[in-house]
Each structure stands twice: as C-alpha cells, then as structure tokens.
Amino acid sequence: MDLPPVLLSQDEISARVDELAAEIDRVYAEAGSLVLIGVLKGSFIFLSDLARRLTVPHRIEFIAVSSYGAKESEVADPVRLIMDVRHAIDDENVLLVEDIVDTGHTLAYLKRLFAAHDPRSVRTCTLLHKPDRTEEDVDLDFLGFTIPDVWVVGYGLDYAERYRTLPYIAELPPEMR
Numbered sequence: 001m002d003l004p005p006v007l008l009s010q011d012e013i014s015a016r017v018d019e020l021a022a023e024i025d026r027v028y029a030e031a032g033s034l035v036l037i038g039v040l041k042g043s044f045i046f047l048s049d050l051a052r053r054l055t056v057p058h059r060i061e062f063i064a065v066s067s068y069g070a071k072e073s074e075v076a077d078p079v080r081l082i083m084d085v086r087h088a089i090d091d092e093n094v095l096l097v098e099d100i101v102d103t104g105h106t107l108a109y110l111k112r113l114f115a116a117h118d119p120r121s122v123r124t125c126t127l128l129h130k131p132d133r134t135e136e137d138v139d140l141d142f143l144g145f146t147i148p149d150v151w152v153v154g155y156g157l158d159y160a161e162r163y164r165t166l167p168y169i170a171e172l173p174p175e176m177r
C-alpha cells in the first residue's frame, strides 16, 4: 500500500506532546482534580500518549459526537452528543481533548455543554488546528500545531476509517482519496 507523505513526523509529534504534557502539569499542579475527556474517535491516540506523560493525578473519560452534514449546517447546533461521560464532572477540572479543530463547531458545542454542568473549570486541548477553516471561535488553551487547510490523516485521524493508526500525521493527496 502506498503511504501518504509526512506532514508531522513521529519525532515532531512526540516532542510536542512532551511539551503539552509539561504545560498541563504546570497549569493543574495545584488543581486537586483533572478529568481528561477524549472526543472519539480521532483523539484516542493523542489522548493515550498525552495522559501517559502527565504527572498530575487525572482520570479519563470518552465521549462521542455526531455532526450533521453540510446541508444541515444552518441548524442552531450542528453537533450532538451520542455518548456521554460515565461519571459526573460537577466540581471537577475538565480538559476536553481533541485531535483536530477544523470549523470549531464540535469543540465550541462541547465547551458550552460541559460548562453547563458547573465544573470548576473547562479548558481545551487540541493537537491540530486549521485556522483557515474556522467558522466558530473557541479558546484553545493547549495547542499542538497550527496546520494549513489540507486533508490530514494518521495518529488517530482517518479518511473513511483508513490511516488512523499511521504513526505520523500525513497530508492525504487528492489522488489517494
């Protein structure tokens, strides 16, 4: 099988995840609680690498969302929750963990949703951000890489469920779609 070309190598990702974990450790050093909430499916590899580098105590939750198609993007909230956290997050420090922020709708929706549960804090962490695609602004408290508007796969990200377990992030050229 032909492999798509590297945009971010394993070494670059690993070094940046080290830095992000160190930043998160600093911010939550005195926090007393931290819940990492991974947004399935794309975040599963990033979250597992990030969480294993943290030294602050934390627990892990996963959620899943579904996005409406382009034609329905005029609806008030183009995202809906299809799998919730197992344990209540009231009185916790919540860190939403994403693989990529594209239009921003998913993370903006999730931030509103979890803020409504009245946790101690809600912050966001994303490995990748495509600012050229932003439709809805959301604060990115911890950000790995800003990337151009190209189709990326690998390290959790897919194209039609392929390439998720590539160990690096690749730019998928049109002829491979």
Ligand code: PRP
Residues within 6 Å of the ligand: 039, 040, 041, 042, 043, 067, 098, 099, 100, 101, 102, 103, 104, 105, 106, 107, 157, 158
């Ligand atoms: C991706 C990504 C984010 C969302 C970001 O998920 O993991 O959750 O899209 O897009 P947005 O900023 O435009 O809202 P995707 O729908 O590809 O599902 P997957 O993670 O299960 O592959």
